[in-house]
Structure formats: C-alpha cells, structure tokens
Amino acid sequence: MSTASEPTTTGSGIALVDRLRAELGHSAVITDTDVTDSYSRDMMPLAPYGTPLAVVMPTDTEGVQATVRACAAAGVPIVPRGAGSGLTGAANAIDGCVVLVLTKMNEIVEIDAANRLAVVQPGVVNLDFRDAVAKNGLFYPPDPSSYDWCTIGGNLATNAGGLCCVKYGVTTDAVLGLKVVLADGSLLKTGRRTVKGVAGYDLTKLFIGSEGTLGVITEATVSLKPLPQAPGTLVAAFNDTAAAGDAVARVVKEGLVPSLMEIMDKASIDAAETYLKTDIGAGSGCEALLLCQSDSGGEVARRELTAIEQICTDAGADMTYVTDDLAEGNMLLQARRVVLTALETYGTWLTDDVSVPRTRIAELISGCARIADEVGLRIAVVGHAGDGNMHPTIVYDPSSVDESERAHKAFDDILDVGLSLGGTITGEHGVGKIKQEWLAREIGPVGMRVHRSIKQALDPENLFNPESMFSMFPTPASQLERSAGS
Template sequence: MIMSRIPAAPGEAQGNLTDRLLAGLPAEAVLTDPDVTASYAHDMASFCPAGSPAVVVLPRTVEQVQHVLRTATALRVPVVAQGARTGLSGGANATDGCIVLSLTRMDRILEISPVDRIAVVEPGVVNADLARAVGEHGLSYPPDPSSWETCTIGGNIGTASGGLCCVKYGVTAEYVLGLDVVLADGRLMSTGRRTAKGVAGYDLTRLFVGSEGSLGVVVRAVLGLRPKPPRRLVLAAEFASAAAACDAVCRIMAGGHVPSLLELMDRTTVRAVNDLARMGLPESTEALLLAAFDTADPAADLAALGALCEAAGAGQVVPADDAAESELLLEARRLSLPALEAVRGTTMIDDVCVPRSRLGDLIEGVERIAGKYRLTIGVVAHAGDGNTHPTVCFDAADPDESRRARESFDEIMALGLELGGTITGEHGVGVLKKEWLAREIGPVGVEMQRAVKQVFDPLGILNPGKLF
C-alpha cells in the first residue's frame, strides 16, 4: 500500500520538520503547540479515526504552499489539506505525524467579472462571502451547502459539494472552470480555462473536483457564475405518507417542472423540529415537501406544482405570498439537522443518493432499519435530485447504541446501492465510506483510481488513508 512508505515524524524528526518549514514561512504560520494542533485533528464526522498532527501550517501565498509541499516531499511527511473542517466523512482528518495544511488564510476574492461571468478566488474564501460579493454585481454562485456560512470554496471543491439548489442549478463540479494546483512535489500546475467553452486535452479540472486533497492542493479557482435569479417563493405540502410525498416528487419531475428547491422531511424530522423550535407543524404529518421557484412568475409555477401535490394526496398545500413567508417556511428545513442532533446528542449523517423513482423505497427502507436497530433515524432529502440524508441519532456515550448506529449506517448505504444509487451524493468518501467506495466501483475501478493517485502522488503523502 502507498501509505506504508510514509514514516512518522516524532522527536528529532519533528524538530527537523519544523525548522525546515520555518525556513520558508513566517513564525506565526507554523503552529506546534499540541493543544492547538489537536484542534485541527478532525472534521465533523462521527466514527472516523484521527491522528495527531506534527504541525499545523497556515499559509497566505501560493509560494508558501509550494514550500510546504517541497518540504513534505523531502522529508516524506504526509500532508492533510483542510478548509473549515465542516466535512462529514473524515476527509480532513489528520494522520499521525502529518502536516495539517490549513488554507483558511488564503481567503481573497481575486476577481469578479460580470462580462465573463466568472470569479477567481483563493481556496479559503467562505461560500457565503462569495455569494454576497458576486450578488453586488447582479450575479450568483449557485452551489449552497448547508454549511455555506462557514464552509470554504476549497473544501467545496475537495468534496464536490452540493446544496439545496442543486435540483435546478447543479453541483460544485459544474461551476469549477479552472484550477491552480500545487502538486505533491511542490510544482504549480494550471488546469482548465476562464472561457465559456474549452475542450483542450483531458479534463484534469474535473479530476481534482472531489479528490479530497489526495492529488494536489488547490490554491486558486476560476468559478462560473450565473445572473442573479428573480425573487424566490416557497410552497409547503403536507402528506399522510412518505410514499405520497415521493409520488408528488415524481409527478413534478415527470411534468417538466424545474423548481429551484425541492426538499423533503420525514415524520421523524418534522417532530424533532417541533420539539426543538415549537414551530407548530401538524403532528399528523408523515412527510413535508418544500418547493420553491425563482422564475418570472413563481406564484403561477407554485400553483401548478401545488395541483400536482394535491393529485398525489397532499392534505394541505400552503404557498407563500412573499419572501418573508417563504423564509419562514424554509426555517423548518434549516432546523432539521440541529433538531435531530438534539434527539440523542450525536448524529451520523449519511448522504446516499438514489434515482428519484426509488426515493420512496429508500425512505421506507430507512424506517425498517430504524426499527431493526431500535434507533431514531430521520430523513431529510434534496428530493429533486434523489440525494437523501438519513440521520442516525444516538448517544455516543453508550457503546451498544453506538455500535447499532454504525451498523444501521452501513445498512443504509447497502440499501442505497441495492436501489441503483451511490454511497455519497455530496459529502465525499473520506475515512467513513472508503470500504463502501470499493464496493460501489469494484476492483477494476479501485485499481484505476489508485493508478491515477500514483501518477500525481507517487510517494503517497497527500491525505493518506482516505478514499481507498
């Protein structure tokens, strides 16, 4: 295995590493206090092992990143690149003796071009900050992960993030036009373009999107932008069963409608939100569907969508009249994950994605799994693209409950594959799902991916132990 070539860096080796790093970095950019470095050891995923970094480096320039990678190559020290550590798969977790390369201080928006409809940014730019900045130019950057107020563009690129608006606008990969990447040996490579079209050579840009820092370190990104959409209006539809709500989703998509948002909450999630925020959602609700349009006439589009929901058996359909009402309706969806976390104190958030036509089967299967393992498992979903987030609630202090949580999580992933889906729609593989990646892509697929890794990172120093 590639990882076997990487030695740890304790004692004298750590001192040598620190000295070598300080030769090309300011002192404030190199952190060695164990109490400080420990805080960089892991992201937000449960059940993912994390090692102890030898040092944390916070560069501000491309040249400083190059110095870090050259040093790491010379000393054969692993490097784990990080953004805001909001990930949910352990993809940013440290390995013992590694350099944690935190890119949060490379946070400049270098260019916004309304004519070319692009933004050029450093990896530490926060998603929401970019959205606000381009909004001042009448533009939008559509990818909007739930953690958009804190997550960084570099992290979004590393995990190929999605978000609530993917059903209409697509995911991160569709907006990354070009990249500057520092390779494992410190060389700087540019991929892609800043033009609207371009097919010169292999698409290395797409290769880096979703690679979780295992092929190189992104230091600059050219991102595509869109015109800022009109105002958004939201509709909420209440159903007596998850199957009926999923039928409505199928009717909406088959009817050619293009909502900007189509989200589903199962009964467990609805009740958890009620318990947390006293929102007054009907306790009889088995599934709540939220839809939005940002078209020229969103009210008319919502009316047509509401009719389809009623035809599928919705007991109540509530369209918003204005932006304020729309935000109120979306508040329940935004509170879903905090509400589920409050149930038992800890959650494991899956992101199995299935064909839209199998969404109902996935939700019914999760309910069976919850009963089998005697656990609370809520499901929220980006229903418009079949990306579900079964969220296992458990007490991390209870070993038996933790074991059942992990087993239920694995069973949900198996169910997703059985339904023709994938183990991850937007959170990445990291540590949490690397065994499942092998099941999904098969031995030949793993062999080819390892071969790609070998080309870009022959010493295996970039984020070792992740993906496969």
C-alpha cells in the first residue's frame, strides 16, 4: 500500500513493486522516499545520482534471482549496492531503477580452518569477517580504510585493497570462487575450493572489480592466511619528499616486503596531528612520513625493520623510530587511518585514487602540490607506498560553485599526472560514474570494444548498473577529444 511519501510511479512500476513484494515479502521492498533517498548515492560528492523506483533488500540468493527476473521482465535496471562506502558513484541510483541492497545477506556460511578457506555472503562487514576468522587462528588480509563498515560484496565489486596490499595483495588475490546471479536470473558458480585449478576461463576474476555491471555476487569462497604475529612498527620522517620516494624504491629493490608501507605528505600529517591532538614525532620541517610494519614476528621482524630503517637513514630520513609495542604501533598507524576524517574539519573532501610505479611516488606528490597551488585548494596525499596506490584528497566548500569547479579540475588534473607517470586512473576504488572518460583514455578503443563485448554477452539488455564504468555505446571521438582538452 502506498504512502504519502512514496514516489508517483507508472502502472508498470506499480506492477513491478507488487510482484517484488509478492515474491520477497512486503518489508523487503521499500518505496518510501525518506528511506530510498539514503540509498541513492555513495560517498563520492561529484558523482551523479537519480531517484530509484524502489530499494529491494533480499535475504538470500533466491531473493536476488527473483528480483533480477522481475526487473528483467519489466525492463527496469538494477543497481547492486552494499554499505555505500564507495568513492566513485558506482552504486549510485539512476532514475526509475531498483537499488538491490545486499546488506541483509550477512551470513558467514562456513569457516574451514583445515583448508584455510571461508564461504561468506556479500553483506558481511569486512572487520566482522576478519574478527570471526581470527578466532580460528586465521587472517583475511584485504583491509580497506572503511573496513569497519564496508561489506565484502562491495570489496568484491571494486576489487578493494587496503593497507596490507604490499604483502598480501588485493581482494582478487584472496578469492577462490563465487556465486553470481546473471541477467536471466540463473545462478553461475565460478572457481573452486582447491588451492590449484585451471579448468576453463578464470570467470571469478572477471566478476571481481566489475562494479555490478555483469552480475550480482551472492556468495564468495575466499582463501585465508595463518594469523600473523603482532607487528613491529617503523616511522621515518623526511624533510624532502624525493628522499621519501627514494627510500620506498630502495626497500622494493632490496626485496624487502613489509606487511604495510604507507606514506603521508605534510598536509596529511598536519591534519592528523590536529585531529588527534597529538604529536606523532614527525617534526615541524617534515614533508613526508613513511610508516612500515612487519608481522613476520620475533627476530625476523626486527631484522626486516632494522634493514628498512637503515635504508631510510641512507636515503636522508631526518628521524626514524622503531617499536615492537603493539599499542604504540597502533597509535602511529591511527594517524594514517584518520586522515580523511581529519580533513573534514577543513571542509568537504574529494578523494582521488591513482596508482603509479613505486619509483615515481615522489613525482606524484610533487605534482599534487603544484596542482594545489594552481587551484588554490588544500590537497593532502596519503597512500599505499608499497604498491604505489596514492589517494590525493582535495578539500573544498561544496556550497561554492567556484570551489566545486576548481575541485573537479584538480581531480582531473591529478588523474592526468598519474597517467603521465605511467600509472593508472584507479588502484582500488574503481571507475564508477566519475572516471568513464578516463577509462577510455587509459585502455584505448580496442580495450573499450572488448569491455562492451563482454557486457553484451553477459548482460545483453544492459540490466545491471547501466551507467557505471562505461557506456554500452561508444562516445564519439570528437567528444573524447574535447573532454581530454578541457
């Protein structure tokens, strides 16, 4: 039954809502705009979003299948969504769509400690999953900065990374197999439970990072690691960004693989210290801070951190400090984790996501400083130095049209610098609705043709997330040239 706060819908829309409620239950289908508005967008302020017809919240795979079949029959697009922690608009609603929210599918189906694997539904929160497997002496490595509220399904859809990527890889490196609902409502099972397996195409990796454009992931089988030792921590302060970049390159060249290696520029350090009301020991002249951890344990960890400390000193660090005290290490790491929250005290933040060769991290940070001067806005840079994935974050006043335009320009200029350094437009956040033209620039016309061919084969009616990642229809070359030159 409609309420005064529900949107006006066409007869076909009403029929679809009625069918969904009949098949999934009334409470699983929400049309009250006071509620659906909160599911219409993610954390990216620049990305467009529309008004959904309904929000559907199934509790099992069969409910997802019923939703997909009903929407396909009605010709209504589906936008899959997790917790909404994304930063590209990939889960943003389009007008008249059904937002398929998977957070109620939050069961850890199985933890198989003997085979070091688990089976998990997409609505499980990353941190909850990590805590659950830790009780079995196991470890799930992917740890995005939003790990205390982002969900496994969203991590799969964007191939999320995190602070531990340097040693353990990103989400795709931990996934053995998937269950995926396809555009006709059928259920595809990919992958395996074994350590090795090469039967057929690697369809598992095809769906990871596909941003909900090819199917809806309803279950994942993931590999787990033995629970690592409590980490030791190193912090090194540099009065020169290039010296910090040199230290990172030397660590990689020497074959050292810490469990974490993060970098913060001066703007990030200042924001974190102000927010935490503490001095993290960087010093007033610090231009870059390197944070490293080793979870190898005992003497191995001490040797690893000692070697990294020597490299930092040789590269020109003005201060180094090593501790094996867990609480102290967590305090130092907290300064890295709170940067985005700290920047909110200055205004709205817009975070970018570019990866560059590790030898060119310093050039990217310098490029961001130049762009900040050009646009007259604060830009803070933090990132995963171990794999070159940087997160320049622009702070601006969204109520100012002028500042918003300058922030958008800075966002694009940073992507341009990243590509010019031999990098990529996204390391872990994805393309979504804000980097489509940049994706076309990076992978070229042949790459776009292959993407469209895969989309056409799996989703011929363009049912899933039709305005995310790329358009099914090529953008005219003249328009791309104008965009590139703007």
